[in-house]
Amino acid sequence: MSENTPADRNQVMIEQFRANDGVVDAPFPVALVHHKGAKSGVERITPLAMQKVDDGFAVFAAKRGADDNPAWYYNLLAHPEVTVEVGTETYQARAHEARGVEYERIWNKQKTDYPTYAEYEQRTKRPSIPVIVLKRA
Helix, strand or coil: CCCCCHHHHHHHHHHHHHHCCCCCCCCCCEEEEEEECCCCCCEEEEEEEEEEECCEEEEECCHHHCCCCCHHHHHHHHCCEEEEEECCEEEEEEEEECCHHHHHHHHHHHHHHCCHHHHHHHHCCCCCCCEEEEEEC
8 A cells, every 4th residue: 555645544544543452653642433424424434633522532624734624524514423443442422513612622732732733723724623522422
C-alpha cells in the first residue's frame, strides 16, 4: 500500500490500531469511529483524533485546516448512532455537535494540548472547526 491517499493512510492506521491494542503512530490519541454514509448508508470506519470528555470522547472535523468539513462530519450529523473503538474497548455511542461553552472548553483544550489544531484553525476559512462529542449509548 502506497499510503499516498487519505483512504490508504486511514487503512494503515486502522490496521496499526488493531494490531497494537489501540496505539498508533500519531501525535495524539486516536479512536476508530464506525459510521454510516449520510447519503449511501454504507458503513465506514474512520480513525479520528480524540479527546476524553466526561463519559465519552470528542473528535475534531479539522481536515488539516481545509476550507470544507470532512465527509465523516456530515455522516455523524445524518446518522448519530455510531460504534467507537478506543484502545481495546468497543462500544455504542451517540454523536452530537458541541456548541457554546461545551465547544469552547473542548476546542481550547485540544488547541492547548496539540498546537497543530490552532494552526488548522488559522488556516481554514471556515468560521470554526466542528467538534463532535461521542457519548456512550
